[in-house]
Structure formats: structure tokens, C-alpha cells
Amino acid sequence: MTSRRARTGRETAISRRGMLRITAVAGVSAAFGGPLVASVLREAGLSRVSETRTRMGTIVTLTVVHPENAAAHDMIATAFSEMTRLEAILSRHRADTPVGILNASGRLERVPTELFTVLSQAQRMSIRTDGAFDITVAPLLGLYETSFHTRGAPPSSAQIERARLLVDFRAVDVSGDRVVFADPRMSITLDGIAKGYIVDETMSALLRAGAERVMVNAGGDISTNVPGHADPWTVGIQDPHAEGGYTDFVRLSGNAIATSGDYMRSFTHDRTHHHIIDPRTGRSPTESASVSVVERSAMAADAFSTAMLVLGTAEGLALLDRSPGPEVMFVSKTGQRISTPGFDRHVA
Numbered sequence: 001m002t003s004r005r006a007r008t009g010r011e012t013a014i015s016r017r018g019m020l021r022i023t024a025v026a027g028v029s030a031a032f033g034g035p036l037v038a039s040v041l042r043e044a045g046l047s048r049v050s051e052t053r054t055r056m057g058t059i060v061t062l063t064v065v066h067p068e069n070a071a072a073h074d075m076i077a078t079a080f081s082e083m084t085r086l087e088a089i090l091s092r093h094r095a096d097t098p099v100g101i102l103n104a105s106g107r108l109e110r111v112p113t114e115l116f117t118v119l120s121q122a123q124r125m126s127i128r129t130d131g132a133f134d135i136t137v138a139p140l141l142g143l144y145e146t147s148f149h150t151r152g153a154p155p156s157s158a159q160i161e162r163a164r165l166l167v168d169f170r171a172v173d174v175s176g177d178r179v180v181f182a183d184p185r186m187s188i189t190l191d192g193i194a195k196g197y198i199v200d201e202t203m204s205a206l207l208r209a210g211a212e213r214v215m216v217n218a219g220g221d222i223s224t225n226v227p228g229h230a231d232p233w234t235v236g237i238q239d240p241h242a243e244g245g246y247t248d249f250v251r252l253s254g255n256a257i258a259t260s261g262d263y264m265r266s267f268t269h270d271r272t273h274h275h276i277i278d279p280r281t282g283r284s285p286t287e288s289a290s291v292s293v294v295e296r297s298a299m300a301a302d303a304f305s306t307a308m309l310v311l312g313t314a315e316g317l318a319l320l321d322r323s324p325g326p327e328v329m330f331v332s333k334t335g336q337r338i339s340t341p342g343f344d345r346h347v348a
Contacts, residue, residue: 107180291330
């Protein structure tokens with residue numbers, strides 16, 4: 001197979017920690033600004049309707065371009081209801097959800113269809129990434145959260161090794177309508193895949209309601225839809241080294257993008273310990289500051305961005321040679337930008 005040669009560039013590294021910021025406009029480059037966008041839409045007899053709410057522990061914005069404002073608001077309300085319903089199934093942060101019950105008991109009977117879908121896709125992703133993506137990393141994540149909360153310091157090597165014994169995606173039996181852990185002390189986190197799945201399902205809800213030109217943005221997991229040959233959405237990707245800065249603007253037409261980064265939820269100021277943990281080592285990866293992935297679905301982009309941050313550039317690109325599909329941009333801890341040619345074709 002022909003190697004997918006990556007392109008490299010050097011970005012200025014600034015030490016300020018930034019929150020993920022995504023901007024997008026329908027059919028007009030983001031550089032033109034709001035008034036011009038509104039004018040263009042008015043001339044076409046369209047309005048852009050956006051609503052922002054908190055879901056899944058992040059800021060979610062649903063945007064619909066439609067001739068009728070009231071209809072667009074109704075579509076958005078329906079989509080937020082679907083998002084709320086799915087969160088109640090897939091969240092690990094509530095004891096009464098199916099995931100909460102599974103983590104507490106080590107087994108779950110009568111698995112909801114939505115959870116079965118996500119678990120099945122997660123297992124496929126674990127196999128495809130040679131274990132770099134693994135939802136059973138939850139014991140390690142919980143260990144770090146507890147250690148930094150109670151001691152202000154990372155766990156010991158011995159604690160990490162004990163927790164790693166409970167990390168193995170192959171020890172989760174998903175069959176029929178039940179899920180069983182090989183060890184009841186195991187637990188899962190769907191943080192690296194469920195948000196993308198919910199974004200995809202929210203997009204489907206909007207399309208069923210009659211929307212056509214749509215963007216769903218859940219804290220950087222973004223899905224888009226445009227009718228026919230309409231102009232794409234333009235999305236800015238947060239620079240992990242510069243608060244409020246962007247590494248690139250990309251155009252999306254019916255596909256999705258997700259970004260994973262060490263700056264999103266870090267346990268330490270220098271980001272050596274953060275919310276993404278390599279299930280193979282029990283520690284946060286040290287090479288990449290962020291990884292952005294363009295894929296056909298937000299769920300695939302979500303999971304791949306996590307896996308690629310874990311793998312780093314060399315392993316990640318080698319995986320793409322064996323298993324093509326995602327288009328990827330890496331930004332290293334030192335500010336170097338490395339991307340696949342397919343990713344660069346989306347750059348505005």
C-alpha cells in the first residue's frame with residue numbers, strides 16, 4: 001500500500017492554556033464576519049437560527065439555515081430533546097443510566113439499542129487501533145481524578161499498574177442483549193465516542209424534522225449537512241498553544257470533524273497529565289497537543305481523534321497506511337503541524 005505522506009509545518013508555541021473554540025458560517029468564509037453572512041442569507045430568503053445549551057458537560061450549539069425562523073426553532077427543540085434522551089442512556093456520570101448500572105455491577109441485561117450500537121462500534125475501533133482506543137480505560141481515569149483531587153499529585157506507579165489490570169477491551173462481552181465484564185471491578189467510559197454518536201443522532205433528528213443546511217457543534221465534535229451543491233460550512237480549529245487562535249479553517253460539506261487535545265481537561269498546568277490516557281501505559285501521551293480528524297461520521301471522528309492523540313504521529317500515520325479513511329492533523333507539544341494530504345484538501 002502506498003504510504004500516506006504527511007505534510008509538516010511549524011506553528012508558534014504560546015504557553016497560555018486555551019479552551020476549544022469553533023466558529024462556523026454557512027456558505028461564506030468565516031473571515032468575512034457576521035453582517036455580510038446575514039446579508040447574503042437575507043438575499044437568498046434564508047435565516048440562520050442558532051441555539052446554545054449545555055449538554056454532555058459541554059456547550060452545544062445547533063444551527064439551522066431555513067426560510068422560516070419558527071420552523072427552525074421547532075427543529076432545534078426536537079433535536080435537543082433527542083440529545084437529552086441519548087445522554088440519559090450513555091452517560092457514566094449518573095448512577096441511574098444503563099452505563100452507570102453496568103459500571104456498578106459488572107453486567108447489564110436488556111441493553112438499550114443505542115448503547116449496544118456504541119459498544120459494538122467501540123470494540124471495532126479498539127481492534128482497528130490495536131488497543132489505542134479502549135473504553136475500559138475508566139479505572140485509570142478515575143484513579144487520576146481521585147489522586148489529583150485528594151492529593152494534588154499523580155498516582156504512584158504501583159497504583160497505575162494495579163488499575164491497568166482492569167483495562168482490556170477484550171474482557172467486555174457484548175452479545176445478544178447483554179453486556180458482561182470479565183472482572184466486575186472493571187468499568188467503561190464512553191467519553192471518547194458517545195459524544196460523536198449523539199452528534200450524529202442529533203443531526204439525523206434535524207434532517208428527519210425537515211432541516212437541510214445544518215451544523216451540530218458539541219464542544220468541538222461537529223457534524224454538518226448541506227443540500228446538493230450548496231457552499232460548505234467553514235470551521236475554525238483551536239490552536240492548542242494560543243487561546244483564541246486557530247491552526248486552520250476547514251470546509252465541511254456533509255462530513256464531520258472532532259478534535260482531542262491536552263488543553264481541554266488537564267490535571268496539571270504543564271499538561272503532562274490530562275484526561276486522555278494511553279491504555280497501554282496508564283499515562284497521558286506526551287507527543288501531541290491536539291489531533292483533529294475529518295471523517296464521514298462524528299462518532300468515527302471522535303474515536304479516531306482520541307486514538308491518534310494516544311498513538312502520536314508515527315504510529316498514527318502507520319495505522320492510516322494500513323487502515324485508511326480518516327484525514328488527520330496533528331499539532332505537537334512543540335507546535336509542529338503535521339497533516340495528511342486529504343486533511344489539507346479541506347483547509348480553507
